[in-house]
Amino acid sequence: MAGSDSDSDGDMALLSTLLEEDTGSQGNPTGDGDGDGDGGAVESHHLRSIDAAIVVRQLPSRGLSFQLWPAAATLVSLLDLNPSLLLLPPKPSLRILELGSGTGLVGLAAAAALRARVVLTDLPHVLPNLRFNARANAPLLASRGAAAVRQLRWGERDDLLPLAASEGPFDAVLGSDVVYYDHLFDPLLETLGHLVRGEVAFIMAHLRRWKKRDAVFSARPRRCSTLRCSTRPRRCPGAVSGSPYIDSRRREGDDDTGDNLVTRF
Secondary structure (H helix, E strand, O other): OHHHHHHHHHHHHHHHHHHHHHHHHHOOOOOOOOOOOOOOEEEEEEEOOOOEEEEEEEOHHHOHHHOOOHHHHHHHHHHHHOHHHHOOOOOOOOEEEEOOOOOOHHHHHHHHHHOOEEEEEEOHHHHHHHHHHHHHOHHHHOOOOEEEEEEOOOOOHHHHHHHHHHHOOOOEEEEEOOOOOHHHHHHHHHHHHHHOOOOOEEEEEEEOOOHHHHHHHHOOOOOOEEEEEEOOOOOOOOOOOOOOEEEEEOOOOOOOOOOEEEEEO
16 A cells, blocks of 8 residues: 555654664763664564554564564554454453553554553563654654553562553553463462453463463463464465464464464453
8 A cells, every 4th residue: 555655654753763762862872871882783564454563673683572573563463454263352442551561552553452551561671762763653653552561570579469450450561472481380370360350461472482381371270262373374265464374262282383373251
């Protein structure tokens, strides 16, 4: 679409301006501020449902939290093209919390595509880049949704209770590839125990690597449904280029190692 190219160019120009301002204001771009010595990698993700783009900056040299992972792109595509599959509450103004936001792509896309109020959360050292990306997308969100950035260390009541009091209650909690290390499961489950109650949905997207780790969530007493979003190239009628292939509701015993799974608890 002609309008799409124009909008994308405008988004990239805005991000370039912010990058210049950010680097100039830091003095030492390798310090603790928003800037980074190499300027990072800029990614633009077009949302077909609203014909607009979410633009985010990655800083790969800083670690796992500053990079985009495949499950994030899968969840963004579902939020954009097939949100009904996620069984979100049918409310005119959703309130959503994203855990382990990283670059903020998923939360920002949810805010724009669903016209939602989204709270992006992560560890203290991740927040400067997360705020940077929220600023970069502020013009788009001004007319569609809203995004706030907050600190949330899993299992830490000093973070969790004030956040829930000031920003909650939430209709849904999102997470994409939020856990890589086993020792983070218990703090994550403790945090979810405070946030996911009653009708609140927890939607988690992740690359299925190890069945043992997946069992931590599948063993939860809540009923859940899982979509298998294949990362392998397949042809199917009506498939949209660049979107995940939604194979089916996942069945017990499926060999889906290497696929992105999106589970609603």
